[in-house]
Amino acid sequence: IAIVLLGEPISWESSLQVITDLLLTDGNPLVVPVDTSVNRSHIPVIACNRDLVFKAAADLPRFGHGAFLTCLEALYKNLSGNDLIYKAFVGKPFEISFQYAEIVANKLALAKGQQKIDKIYFIGDNPDVDIVGANMYNSLLQQDVDARKSISGFDLITDPTHLTATSCQSILVCTGVYDP
Template sequence: MRQSLICPLVSYLSINLSSVSPIYQLSCVFHFLSCLSLTCHTPSHFRWSLPFCRSVGVLFDVDGVLLRGGTVIPAARRALRKLVDENNNFLYPVIFVTNAGSCQRLHKARQLSHLLDIHVSPEQVVLSHSPLNIMKTFHNKCVLVSGQGPVTSIAQSLGFQKVVTIEQLSQHHPLLDMVDHNRRPTTPVTIILFGEPVRWETNLQLLVDVLLTEGSPGSAHDPQPPTQLPILACNTDLLWMAEAPAPRFGHGMFLLCLEAVYRKLTGRELQYEALLGKPSLLTYQYAERLLRTQNHNRKLSIIYAVGDNLMTDVYGANLYNRYLSQQPEAMKSGAKRFVCTGVYNPHSPLPSDQNSSITEMVFHGQRDLVLDRDLLEPSRVVEDVEAAVDFMLQQESSDA
């Protein structure tokens, strides 16, 4: 039987972000604070809110908590039915936060609605790439996108106006076509990595070509390029669970390969402008704003985060709780607790040090994510997502 977790975390704790890599505490927070508006740029035809305000909200992970691939986990439907009224309307602010990124929010909302037998609106979905729509600094620049699915449509829906795909580079930059200037795509100045591609070797080769030529893959490599194109990487999950009995390689594994190739060829570390998706602060800040939008722009006192991955769901929720503890305005508005829940294997040991993978569990976090044992501790262990919802409702009933 799988078990799950829950326990209160009080964000009054005086803890700084020194244990978190600068890519998480600076880049993501900077982009969020400098770009985000009160409405999170949610399209007007997607906006909606609850008929009354609540003091709590819920963030649900999808894969491993509600679904296993395309199969619904039995407890999921029962759990969600307890959060809606007789008209199938949610009684609490609810957001579904997933590191999936091969589709748009509307498609994912329709999929969840169909599988879970409830109505999920697009504004209740946060995909790994969703926060890109607030990074307006890059929207007018030519971006090279890598991933699966309709990557051009995804990028355009997020606000990017000049999009070049890996496939276009592959088609338009063979040696014989280099003289056909009318067919050559615009030179990319930013790289967006949506998710793991289908053909890893092709994407790795062309991404390295672009990085070592500063956006001009038809020219010779510079083993020591003076600058590196900005990279926005979505979803750093090393592994993820589908229907298969063992975890599958995730986008984090592809990023690991890209980092290794770049380091081997240049002697330098690959740098990211921003990392999106759980466990990044930006993703949780973005999700919290959407919860507030549902709640008539009122701050929430407690957010319950339900997930199954220590390095994404639990680490990310605890990291955001730590961030909230340092925000005076958050305290004044009542953001007092961030309760973290998860579904995982309780028999898997937590590593005490990032470099101790030989004798303990291998550290599966992204390269720029510094291991902090405290951030890997879930708040409470329960049996499944239904038990997590029951716990939340019981807590709210006792506090009423």
């Protein structure tokens, strides 16, 4: 049993209730909640990006998945007294997402008869997520091979032989969240 959060739901209150019930009962909301008076683990939670806001048609930024996660963390902490611990984060800005993108890009390059990728260019419109993530990934690439295996969620990678890049260059564009 695990909880996988891929995006903010339409009805936050219902989703927050169900997820919190699952966390407090080790995945079985039909039983009495487990003792929360002691610091204990909960069923695994995997979540995607922590974007607090995103740009939409409205003049002001809209709440993103990060806002939903912030609410979930606060509710779980308030009800259990414990911090919500994530098994892994996927999505930007987490390195595992960049590793997966690198694997896919290398497989596509090889399928077209091209060489494996040495340098990655990552284009994004959010300095706090896209650019931070690309720069974090570049820092990881500058370390030894074992460092690449130590990131959260690496056990989700099924084919690490396609991790060949040695650098990642971030490029910020002004077409979305970022508006100088």
